[in-house]
Amino acid sequence: MSEEGMRRVTAIQNGTVIDHVPAGSALKVLGMLGLLDSRSTPISLVMNVPSKKLDRKDVMKVEDRELTQEELDRLAIIAPNASVAIIRDYRVAEKREVVLGSELTNLARCSFSNCITTNPREPLPHRILVHSTNPLELRCAYCGKSQSVDDIVNHLI
Amino acid sequence: MSSLITVDDLTNEEILSILDDAERMLPIARGETHLPILAGKVLANLFFEPSTRTRMSFETAMKRLGGAVLNLGDVANSSVVKGETLYDTMQMMDGYADIAVIRHPRQGAARYSSNAVNIPVINAGDGAGHHPTQTLLDLFTIRTCHGTLEGLNVALVGDLRYGRTVHSLSEALARFGCSLTFISPSSLTMPEEIVTDLRSSGTSITETEDLHGSIEQLDVIYMTRIQKERFPDEDEYQKVAGVFKLNQSDLVSAKKNMIIMHPLPRVDEISPDVDSTVHAKYFEQAFYGVVARMSLLCRLLGVEVPEVVSE
Numbered sequence: 001m002s003e004e005g006m007r008r009v010t011a012i013q014n015g016t017v018i019d020h021v022p023a024g025s026a027l028k029v030l031g032m033l034g035l036l037d038s039r040s041t042p043i044s045l046v047m048n049v050p051s052k053k054l055d056r057k058d059v060m061k062v063e064d065r066e067l068t069q070e071e072l073d074r075l076a077i078i079a080p081n082a083s084v085a086i087i088r089d090y091r092v093a094e095k096r097e098v099v100l101g102s103e104l105t106n107l108a109r110c111s112f113s114n115c116i117t118t119n120p121r122e123p124l125p126h127r128i129l130v131h132s133t134n135p136l137e138l139r140c141a142y143c144g145k146s147q148s149v150d151d152i153v154n155h156l157i
Numbered sequence: 158m159s160s161l162i163t164v165d166d167l168t169n170e171e172i173l174s175i176l177d178d179a180e181r182m183l184p185i186a187r188g189e190t191h192l193p194i195l196a197g198k199v200l201a202n203l204f205f206e207p208s209t210r211t212r213m214s215f216e217t218a219m220k221r222l223g224g225a226v227l228n229l230g231d232v233a234n235s236s237v238v239k240g241e242t243l244y245d246t247m248q249m250m251d252g253y254a255d256i257a258v259i260r261h262p263r264q265g266a267a268r269y270s271s272n273a274v275n276i277p278v279i280n281a282g283d284g285a286g287h288h289p290t291q292t293l294l295d296l297f298t299i300r301t302c303h304g305t306l307e308g309l310n311v312a313l314v315g316d317l318r319y320g321r322t323v324h325s326l327s328e329a330l331a332r333f334g335c336s337l338t339f340i341s342p343s344s345l346t347m348p349e350e351i352v353t354d355l356r357s358s359g360t361s362i363t364e365t366e367d368l369h370g371s372i373e374q375l376d377v378i379y380m381t382r383i384q385k386e387r388f389p390d391e392d393e394y395q396k397v398a399g400v401f402k403l404n405q406s407d408l409v410s411a412k413k414n415m416i417i418m419h420p421l422p423r424v425d426e427i428s429p430d431v432d433s434t435v436h437a438k439y440f441e442q443a444f445y446g447v448v449a450r451m452s453l454l455c456r457l458l459g460v461e462v463p464e465v466v467s468e
Contacts, residue, residue, distance in 0.1 A: 114284050116263040121242050124272055139350065142265030142272075143286060144163075146350050 010044065015063040015087050018072075021079040023048045023056035028153050029082075030060070032074045032107070033067065041065055053081070069096065074107055076100035077136060077149055103141065104128040104152075110140035111151035117142055126157060160271040160278040161453065163287045164329045171456075172329065176297050178462040179445070179452035185221050185466060186447040193223025194460050201254035203229045203246070204281070205237065205261045210421060211281045211290070214446035215258050218454055221447070227254055247273040256457055259283075277457040285319040285387060291420055292325040294449035298442040299377060302416045306333040310374055313337065314401050315381035315426060318345040322420040323381055327351060331360040338363045338371060342397040345383070368401050373410040378403070378436075380419045380426050405430040418442050 021029055026045050030036045035043060042063040051057035066086050075082055076098045086094040106125045110117050117126055117140070127141035138147040158166050167175075184190040200219045204212050216226045229235055237246065243266060250257045251274040259267050260281040267280030267287075282288045300306050311330055313323045317339055327337055328351065337360060339347050346352075346364060355362055365371075372378070380403060388394040402425060403417065419427060419439040431437050455462050 110265070112264065114262075114264050116243060116261070116266040116269045116283075118263075119242065121240075122269070123242065123244050124269060140265060142268045143263075143284070144265070144350060 026058035195224035319387035
């Protein structure tokens, strides 16, 4: 994390630091990680801080929780350039990158009201395919309808 | 190819090979030759939405080749009304049949079904999604009439938003280098995903609301019905119902070999006076559904069609 970012938030003893999140996206990222409703995980956020790489960025620190690579990869559609550090005893124990795979499984429901997956009793996994990366285009694997990032965030499972 | 859900499941070579096999099977479809190469095989016909041509042509195709057909029957009398999921219904079919054909009001139902079972699944229409077997018979009709699928000028007319036949057909025609004209009311234009994909593949696309302006340049006019059942309310339907009508007098400037197609049923978008013209191919097109589906069934069941099909 940049010094600017560091100065604004307290160092954590153990947990995960997610840096280089596009400015204003921190809450979406927390939503993607299922942390918005968490009442037990301490989270520190800084938003819109200056960044050499992104001009402005958000940074977040999640205490006492090491996010898995699978969880981190969920962030790729919002923060493809995020850099992640796993912190143990105040030191960076591991650095990780988020990777956008070809499919997001059971992250979100399809937003299309007539998709077969809107029946909550249908048991197969919800699958969103990465149709293209530049520009990013996501589509439901079943009905083929395009899904915006906001659609994904609004239909998280 | 283990299932056919969209035309993307087929390569151009596979499409042409299916059409070649279909052509050789014409005498079987006419009942002139008996070739029971699918004897012992069972097809499950799962129509969760009304169908006449597609359901019956699959049944005819299977029976002409010696196979048997299970029909789901009226959905109102099936376990669906008891709340059975599509997944569970498909598990039963996996045990009862060698291949399943599904039509369902929900988009994505066919892909979902193919993910749920081991037997091949054929999409016979999923909501406003895709209808790839209609595309096979459409391509068969076009190739039979024009001798080629390459480089034709094709207009797709009517409900391009909800019309699943035109979704699948436009994708296939683009792959054979056809130029496409999409003619629809502004509220029923081709879905953005499809237009994006076609444009990115370099296909020439014109979008317009004018049916009559370009008739003399066209090789194929593909008419479709404005589908009342897909509209959320009657008022929206009435705004666009009957906006495109083709009469015999509209065809004066058409090329002699221009063909008019329609997936049927029609309402009033093609006047009956067009039926007697050389351009009208929609009834022939419906018959070709049998050979196209025969050929596809053989392909998916791993049964080779003999090089010579004779008495």
